[in-house]
Amino acid sequence: MSLIKKIKDYYKKPNSLLFTTPSHAQGNFVIPKAEQILGTEYFKSDFSEIEGFDNLRAPQNTIKSLLKHISEIYQSKASFMLINGSTSGIIAAMLTVLKDNDKVLVARNCHISVYNGLVLTGAVPVWFTPAYDPHWGIYKGVKAADIELYLKHNKDIKALIITSPTYEGIFSNISEISEVCKKHNVILIVDEAHGALLNFGPFKSKPAIQLGADISIQSLHKTAGGINPSALLHISKSSDILPQNVQAALNLINTTSPSYPLMADIEATVNYLYSSKGKNHISSLLKYIKHFKMSLPHGIDAYSDNNDPTKILLKFSAYNADNIAEILNKKFNIEEEYSTEKAMLFITGIGTTSNALKHLLDALKAILNEADISSSLTNSFYLHQIAPNMQFTPRTAHNKPKKLIQKNKSAGQVCGECIIKYPPGIPLLLPGEIIQPAFIPFIEKDEILII
Numbered sequence: 001m002s003l004i005k006k007i008k009d010y011y012k013k014p015n016s017l018l019f020t021t022p023s024h025a026q027g028n029f030v031i032p033k034a035e036q037i038l039g040t041e042y043f044k045s046d047f048s049e050i051e052g053f054d055n056l057r058a059p060q061n062t063i064k065s066l067l068k069h070i071s072e073i074y075q076s077k078a079s080f081m082l083i084n085g086s087t088s089g090i091i092a093a094m095l096t097v098l099k100d101n102d103k104v105l106v107a108r109n110c111h112i113s114v115y116n117g118l119v120l121t122g123a124v125p126v127w128f129t130p131a132y133d134p135h136w137g138i139y140k141g142v143k144a145a146d147i148e149l150y151l152k153h154n155k156d157i158k159a160l161i162i163t164s165p166t167y168e169g170i171f172s173n174i175s176e177i178s179e180v181c182k183k184h185n186v187i188l189i190v191d192e193a194h195g196a197l198l199n200f201g202p203f204k205s206k207p208a209i210q211l212g213a214d215i216s217i218q219s220l221h222k223t224a225g226g227i228n229p230s231a232l233l234h235i236s237k238s239s240d241i242l243p244q245n246v247q248a249a250l251n252l253i254n255t256t257s258p259s260y261p262l263m264a265d266i267e268a269t270v271n272y273l274y275s276s277k278g279k280n281h282i283s284s285l286l287k288y289i290k291h292f293k294m295s296l297p298h299g300i301d302a303y304s305d306n307n308d309p310t311k312i313l314l315k316f317s318a319y320n321a322d323n324i325a326e327i328l329n330k331k332f333n334i335e336e337e338y339s340t341e342k343a344m345l346f347i348t349g350i351g352t353t354s355n356a357l358k359h360l361l362d363a364l365k366a367i368l369n370e371a372d373i374s375s376s377l378t379n380s381f382y383l384h385q386i387a388p389n390m391q392f393t394p395r396t397a398h399n400k401p402k403k404l405i406q407k408n409k410s411a412g413q414v415c416g417e418c419i420i421k422y423p424p425g426i427p428l429l430l431p432g433e434i435i436q437p438a439f440i441p442f443i444e445k446d447e448i449l450i451i
Helices: 003-010 032-038 062-074 085-097 112-121 144-153 174-183 243-253 260-274 276-294 321-332 354-368 394-399 437-442
Strands: 078-082 103-107 124-128 157-163 187-191 215-219 231-235 300-302 311-316 343-347 403-406 427-429 447-450
Touching: 003 062, 003 260, 062 078, 062 231, 062 260, 078 085, 078 243, 085 112, 085 157, 085 187, 085 215, 085 231, 085 243, 103 112, 103 144, 112 394, 124 144, 144 157, 144 174, 157 174, 174 187, 231 243, 260 276, 276 311, 276 354, 311 321, 321 343, 321 354, 427 437
Parallel strands: 103 124, 103 157, 157 187, 187 215
Antiparallel strands: 078 231, 215 231, 300 311, 311 343, 403 447
């Protein structure tokens, strides 16, 4: 049964009254400033777990039927709607398969949510750093051969957590990595937050659970048109992980008052992506992007080595990309996802139009014709190249007493907080990590917590 239909059917009942939460009573009263932003229609779909609307914590009818429908579309053993983003899915996956003192192999470029999961599970991370591309300033994909070596030297590792595609869209060979994990009886969790369109278009990689991953997590809001922070968690049909254990883990961290508008949006988004219209939309998007990249003027390169084409990573042969980004923002009102001196990233998705890409292309061409662009290119140190030197496990570090000190006095101390920049949400320094002198210039605040 459709949750959207259930919501629509409610209003067909004559004289229905709800003395339940939420207290706006399906929009009978909306705070005026909220109404200016959201209108009233949103509130009409904002229900609690009333009769027949089911419960996300223990689905029995409408939501259970919807989850089964989503699972069939994604060819999973089970799928789960995430109303607190991929972050909640990653933490739930970790809570499902890891316990206190379990060892887990973790890529250094994992999202901050993985660190949070380490604190909550008490698992002990074995950190590894994927190969780094200094020309672009990004991590490359994880190599199966590297994973093989780590697992040979750490025979008690229980799980591996990697990101594919990465923030910049780089794919790892999940099939090969999965074979290595199965050989060593290791569970493979793939943060696929940026790969929500993989099921529905002609991409260079298939979805992770179709390539051997045990669990994958996808953010519908990143590229697929969903509302922040809609996401999905999938269990592979070939995995031994029990769906009820994932449900129990989600129940530990999820709100007991889930958003019905958000769940309805997940249903609508998945159905659209799966439709012929949705698949044609994705195909058109990929054509627009391909045309954009082919039209780039001399002096601008687009990254194209085994990556997700919806991530447009650009490099300028003669200019600092940060300087270009500043001009884009101030003169053309165009904001990139992020930029460094080496490259800048533009994230595209369902909402990206050919006109938007043309406007970006015209702006870039105009900037290159400017006479006053700063051309300073430096070889600054990239913290992502440094594997963390950990003094304490994440849980131990989290529970240790901490104090504030001036950052310029922090070299050699043990960091007591996540030093992190958004985007991309990848920690530069982790609690429990010894602060090396080279880190200090990259800490943007004057004081930091140490243990």
